[in-house]
Amino acid sequence: MSERSLFKGVPALPKVxxxxxxxxxxxxxxxxQAVFVDKGYQLATIDEIASRSRLSVGxxxxxxxxxxxxxxxxxxxxLGRTPELFRRLSADADGAWQRLSLCxxxxxRALRIRHPGTGxxxxxxxxxxxxxxxxxxxxxxRFSDLLDYMMSVIEExxxxxxxxxxxxxxxxxxLLISLADGVTLSWSIATPGVDVRRMRSxxxxxxxAYLVPAPSGEE
Amino acid sequence: MSERSLFKGVPALPKVxxxxxxxxxxxxxxxxQAVFVDKGYQLATIDEIASRSRLSVGxxxxxxxxxxxxxxxxxxxxLGRTPELFRRLSADADGAWQRLSLCxxxxxRALRIRHPGTGxxxxxxxxxxxxxxxxxxxxxxRFSDLLDYMMSVIEExxxxxxxxxxxxxxxxxxLLISLADGVTLSWSIATPGVDVRRMRSxxxxxxxAYLVPAPSGEE
Amino acid sequence: MSERSLFKGVPALPKVxxxxxxxxxxxxxxxxQAVFVDKGYQLATIDEIASRSRLSVGxxxxxxxxxxxxxxxxxxxxLGRTPELFRRLSADADGAWQRLSLCxxxxxRALRIRHPGTGxxxxxxxxxxxxxxxxxxxxxxRFSDLLDYMMSVIEExxxxxxxxxxxxxxxxxxLLISLADGVTLSWSIATPGVDVRRMRSxxxxxxxAYLVPAPSGEE
Amino acid sequence: MSERSLFKGVPALPKVxxxxxxxxxxxxxxxxQAVFVDKGYQLATIDEIASRSRLSVGxxxxxxxxxxxxxxxxxxxxLGRTPELFRRLSADADGAWQRLSLCxxxxxRALRIRHPGTGxxxxxxxxxxxxxxxxxxxxxxRFSDLLDYMMSVIEExxxxxxxxxxxxxxxxxxLLISLADGVTLSWSIATPGVDVRRMRSxxxxxxxAYLVPAPSGEE
DNA sequence: CATGAATGAGCATTCATTCAT
DNA sequence: AATGAATGAATGCTCATTCAT
Numbered sequence: 079m080s081e082r083s084l085f086k087g088v089p090a091l092p093k094v095x096x097x098x099x100x101x102x103x104x105x106x107x108x109x110x111q112a113v114f115v116d117k118g119y120q121l122a123t124i125d126e127i128a129s130r131s132r133l134s135v136g137x138x139x140x141x142x143x144x145x146x147x148x149x150x151x152x153x154x155x156x157l158g159r160t161p162e163l164f165r166r167l168s169a170d171a172d173g174a175w176q177r178l179s180l181c182x183x184x185x186x187r188a189l190r191i192r193h194p195g196t197g198x199x200x201x202x203x204x205x206x207x208x209x210x211x212x213x214x215x216x217x218x219x220r221f222s223d224l225l226d227y228m229m230s231v232i233e234e235x236x237x238x239x240x241x242x243x244x245x246x247x248x249x250x251x252x253l254l255i256s257l258a259d260g261v262t263l264s265w266s267i268a269t270p271g272v273d274v275r276r277m278r279s280x281x282x283x284x285x286x287a288y289l290v291p292a293p294s295g296e297e
Numbered sequence: 298m299s300e301r302s303l304f305k306g307v308p309a310l311p312k313v314x315x316x317x318x319x320x321x322x323x324x325x326x327x328x329x330q331a332v333f334v335d336k337g338y339q340l341a342t343i344d345e346i347a348s349r350s351r352l353s354v355g356x357x358x359x360x361x362x363x364x365x366x367x368x369x370x371x372x373x374x375x376l377g378r379t380p381e382l383f384r385r386l387s388a389d390a391d392g393a394w395q396r397l398s399l400c401x402x403x404x405x406r407a408l409r410i411r412h413p414g415t416g417x418x419x420x421x422x423x424x425x426x427x428x429x430x431x432x433x434x435x436x437x438x439r440f441s442d443l444l445d446y447m448m449s450v451i452e453e454x455x456x457x458x459x460x461x462x463x464x465x466x467x468x469x470x471x472l473l474i475s476l477a478d479g480v481t482l483s484w485s486i487a488t489p490g491v492d493v494r495r496m497r498s499x500x501x502x503x504x505x506a507y508l509v510p511a512p513s514g515e516e
Numbered sequence: 517m518s519e520r521s522l523f524k525g526v527p528a529l530p531k532v533x534x535x536x537x538x539x540x541x542x543x544x545x546x547x548x549q550a551v552f553v554d555k556g557y558q559l560a561t562i563d564e565i566a567s568r569s570r571l572s573v574g575x576x577x578x579x580x581x582x583x584x585x586x587x588x589x590x591x592x593x594x595l596g597r598t599p600e601l602f603r604r605l606s607a608d609a610d611g612a613w614q615r616l617s618l619c620x621x622x623x624x625r626a627l628r629i630r631h632p633g634t635g636x637x638x639x640x641x642x643x644x645x646x647x648x649x650x651x652x653x654x655x656x657x658r659f660s661d662l663l664d665y666m667m668s669v670i671e672e673x674x675x676x677x678x679x680x681x682x683x684x685x686x687x688x689x690x691l692l693i694s695l696a697d698g699v700t701l702s703w704s705i706a707t708p709g710v711d712v713r714r715m716r717s718x719x720x721x722x723x724x725a726y727l728v729p730a731p732s733g734e735e
Numbered sequence: 736m737s738e739r740s741l742f743k744g745v746p747a748l749p750k751v752x753x754x755x756x757x758x759x760x761x762x763x764x765x766x767x768q769a770v771f772v773d774k775g776y777q778l779a780t781i782d783e784i785a786s787r788s789r790l791s792v793g794x795x796x797x798x799x800x801x802x803x804x805x806x807x808x809x810x811x812x813x814l815g816r817t818p819e820l821f822r823r824l825s826a827d828a829d830g831a832w833q834r835l836s837l838c839x840x841x842x843x844r845a846l847r848i849r850h851p852g853t854g855x856x857x858x859x860x861x862x863x864x865x866x867x868x869x870x871x872x873x874x875x876x877r878f879s880d881l882l883d884y885m886m887s888v889i890e891e892x893x894x895x896x897x898x899x900x901x902x903x904x905x906x907x908x909x910l911l912i913s914l915a916d917g918v919t920l921s922w923s924i925a926t927p928g929v930d931v932r933r934m935r936s937x938x939x940x941x942x943x944a945y946l947v948p949a950p951s952g953e954e
Numbered sequence: 955c956a957t958g959a960a961t962g963a964g965c966a967t968t969c970a971t972t973c974a975t
Numbered sequence: 976a977a978t979g980a981a982t983g984a985a986t987g988c989t990c991a992t993t994c995a996t
Contacts, residue, residue, distance in 0.1 A: 118428045120339035124970060134978045135971085145970065198427060205424020207486050208417060209337045218487050249499045252483070252491055253476065260479025261472070267426050268437045272471055280468045288506040314959095343987055353961045354988080364987065533980090556866045558777035562966060572982045574969080583966065636865060643862020645924050646855060647775045656925045687937045690929055691918070695910065698917025702909070705864050706875050710909055718906045725945040781991060791957045792992085802991065 103141050106131045110148045111156065115195040119149060119206045146210065153203050153216040156196060161223035174235030175290060179282055181231070185258050186278045189265055197266040200259070224255050241289045257281075322360050325350045329367045330375065334417040338368055338425045365429065372422050372435040375415060380442035393454030394509060398501055400450070404477050405497045408484055416485040419478070443474050460508045476500075541579050544569045548586045549594065553636040557587055557644045584648065591641050591654040594634060599661035612673030613728060617720055619669070623696050624716045627703055635704040638697070662693050679727045695719075760798050763788045767805045768813065772852040776806060776863045803867065810860050810873040813853060818880035831892030832947060836939055838888070842915050843935045846922055854923040857916070881912050898946045914938075 228251035447470035666689035885908035
């Protein structure tokens, strides 16, 4: 139970400590995410975050110097990794269309499966972005990261001839991201009767009709 | 115009007062919108709203009983009227497609022209919706209002044969609204280099490719 | 029990802290009583109570969650213990009359000796009782506690034949308490020239004349 | 309906106006008493008093220059007249004892019959007396007025031989008034099951036993 | 005279952050 | 390192009083 020595002399065991530290850090982030999602950023109190992480306030402050830093870290570590994730998971897809539809799948799945608070956390972050320059920059960074990736996929398709040639990759990519964000939004707040499966197929059908030139083809 | 008597009775002074009251109410709403957009709901202070409206705090409280009511009123009067607006402005369009593309136009134009804070106000409202049930309800109401309208337009098109018959109006409508909201979002926060004109034509092209069946058709 | 070491290490600091806490709690109550007595409940400000306790506002709120709770605690701890006190101090009196006259003595002495604010505090509590249900309940509780005790003493006297048999203990007890409260009141506010000693003997004479039947008898 | 002219020239009609003024003044006092009794002095708002008197705030301020003045006036006109009333109503009693018991009767009757708020108003006044010197003086004045009267009655009895000679009129009078005030208090706040009739007879019995020397005695 | 809108100081309470132990 | 008590500025809202109309 003690985090110190087991016997009477071992001075270091830094590894355990380092692990512990990371565990604690994550438990703070978990607690913070929960509270932020619950109360919003402003109404979340450090006291509540601390007590949900089973830490004292003082201890918490050894991990994050300000409340805002907790938010920023969440933004980076829990929201900012989406682009990287997309890249990784769609790496071995075969062709631009497959990659794109994989992205749609990932998004749709995330909507249902991922810690359901993530969507809301995004919403909270957006809300804060208005006042907090750093949060704003974080979100803009995430946006342009995603944009880069989506653009690359789309360009891949136009270059290979898989997609119509007259497509504007930057604009389309930006629309797709906005669509995803918008869906996440309404999903976070409203979502009474949206059927995810039907949403997915409509998204894909629309994309296919637009992107893939002529003959026929369903998904 | 006189506030006293014209002839033989004392007609009190209602008219001017009523106008004054409305003017002031609006100036409070203007100030509040500005401050909310600037600071977010929680960080906006009544003192600042009051002083931006050039009113004393006490005076402000004669118009709105709580800070929350100001937000709610903004939600109703400045955000909640979109559906009605769409309905009215697209009333005399000719056919479903034209109506739909008119909506896209309206949206795109609003993005640029309308009081620029409106998009951000929507964002603030969304941020508050997590904690404030009433705000949440207001936003849900707005959403379903918009949904009804978009669905009706889409159905009109499928019924008349203008659109592909295998479309799911509810899902598509919901996607379109989410798209618009998502675009508004990124527009509010990021807006670095999105070209609205190109965004508009991509939107329309995609919709047309999906909705309008086969033969030809450019925009 | 210790959260630190088991043996000869830092035994934390609970004891001192517990004492400190109680000391501070009392100093808040002292300050509050002084301010309430000075300004009345409504006009007493937390700021003043805090600064008289030499604490910051925030610190004060660690001890009492609301201003009202301070009042309630005073009511309980400084006013509500009278019945218990009477019971205890008159425990070893010999016979009902002696017990009763001891109560009168106690009351009269309290009037002069006890922290002089107590009478006024009672007055403040009464004033608040009109609006504050909880204060009202507290006072009613105190009243019925006192009533129980006085009734028991009187009944003891009637049963033992020490007192006239035709006495109504409930009514008499209630009158005696009201008399004491009324005296406390005028004492709190007026106090110009009432001679406590003479008041005491008149009270006792009247009671004796009424309670103790015929022949003779001094106290 | 107008208080001005009936036709087109009558300049004065002061009498009606004077009556109206007094009516209004009384209706303000009624309203104020009701609100004070309901909310206590501090929590009572001028707005509520005004609206209960069906007057505008501005109009109310033409009758009383400050909130405190309303209280003071109530104190004088509705609480301060008790001594005078006692004097008048017990004027034609026959002998000191009869006069005294008449006072008890008057008091008991007042407790039940008089506008039930009067007792509470007294309580409110007491509560305010702590902070408001003027209110305090008003109450002290009422007290010493009552004291004078009671003393005179008691002295009448001792001088005439009706009462025991060894009575201290000042002290007894003060006790009697305190008793009455104390009863009024508990009556205002607690009063669940006090039986007024039995209270009255106990009061009288006690007084008689004390005051009227030996032999017999009915009430 | 009457109205009721306007003023603005004042108050209970909260909470990020610090720091003695 | 850990604790959690202390700080005190900040905020939403109230209300006696004034005064333009």
